Amino acid sequence: MSDNKRIIALGFEGSANKLAIGVVTLDGEILSNLRHTYITPPGTGFLPRETAIHHKEHILSMVENALKEANITKDDVDCLCYTKGPGMGACLHVVAVVARTLAQLWKKPLIPVNHCIGHIEMGRVVCKADNPIVLYVSGGNTQVIAYSMGKYRIFGETIDIAVGNCLDRFARLINLSNDPSPGYNIEQLARKKNEDGSDLKYIELPYVVKGMDVSFSGILSWLEKFGLEMLKKGECTAEDLCFSLQETIFAMLVEITERAMAHCNSNDVLIVGGVGCNERLQQMMQQMVSERTGGILHAMDDRYCIDNGCMIAYAGILHFNAIAKEHECSVTQRYRTDEVDVIWRTNPQQ
Known part of the structure; x- marks a missing residue:
């Protein structure tokens, strides 16, 4: 990718009860970090169907607010990144469909991200951990x-x-x-x-x-x-x-x-x-x-510890910068950390 332009990614996270949208740059600058949590009554957990409905109801307004907070438009976004897995199937599908639809409408590359890798790369850039x-x-x-x-x-x-x-x-x-x-x-x-x-x-x-x-x-x-x-x-x-x-x-x-x-x-x-x-x-x-x-x-x-859109955006933008091409859109509830080829790290100190 060219170094003459600031590369920006929009990240979508919704693998469990937290729906999150984040905007980051390739150098790790956080432009916006929005999150909305589906909270159930005491003594209960969250079910896939109800959680997916929560995500569907809030995701579009959160995308709009994330762009507004980042002070950018869709034209400034270089790629869209979404959580492919692991996670709850119904929730993953809602977020993936929205990310894919926007990517097609905006004519932007779509990058699938392993949720676990997102956490790791976000931690590395925020904490400057080599x-x-x-x-x-x-x-x-x-x-x-x-x-x-x-x-x-x-x-x-x-x-x-x-x-x-x-x-x-x-x-x-x-x-x-x-x-x-x-x-x-x-x-x-x-x-x-x-x-x-x-x-x-x-x-x-x-x-x-x-x-x-x-x-x-x-x-x-x-x-x-x-x-x-x-x-x-x-x-x-x-x-x-x-x-x-x-x-x-x-x-x-x-x-x-x-x-x-x-x-x-x-x-x-x-x-x-x-x-x-x-x-x-x-x-x-x-x-x-x-x-x-x-x-x-x-x-x-x-x-940044709790599920957030920035971690998906940042892991995705690293992948995008390394290969600069679009991927197929799919989700999987079981997507192991060690299945991912970490092509953006060429040696142990990167």
């Missing part, structure tokens, strides 16, 4: 990742449910609000002190690390069977359970991340994904990283 070990933690994914030989390789992952899904489902068990998110509300309860000022009680939960992989479904089952019973009997509080859950699952994530760092001879860690906003996870990871010589922890706040 070649870190990546901990990707969200509602639908839990992976430890490192770049090698043209792909993002998965060194460890969950063998059942994702860490964010575990937190969300526990929040439903104790009837926590989904506003702004279940995980955020668990984090707030886990920070509290007892009425007498003492620390919350740590309750030992199943700790399941299998080599480089982790498992969270057994922890959730234990909480449902024994934790709720302890809560009813007054043997613990909801705050105790939230605190214990966070301490346990985050320790598991820190363990496998450190093991990947040792394997790859890397001291830097980048945390991405919605759960990456959790300050307790960041604190625990920082403690581990700081004990390694010269280690750096790269972490972001909710603007």
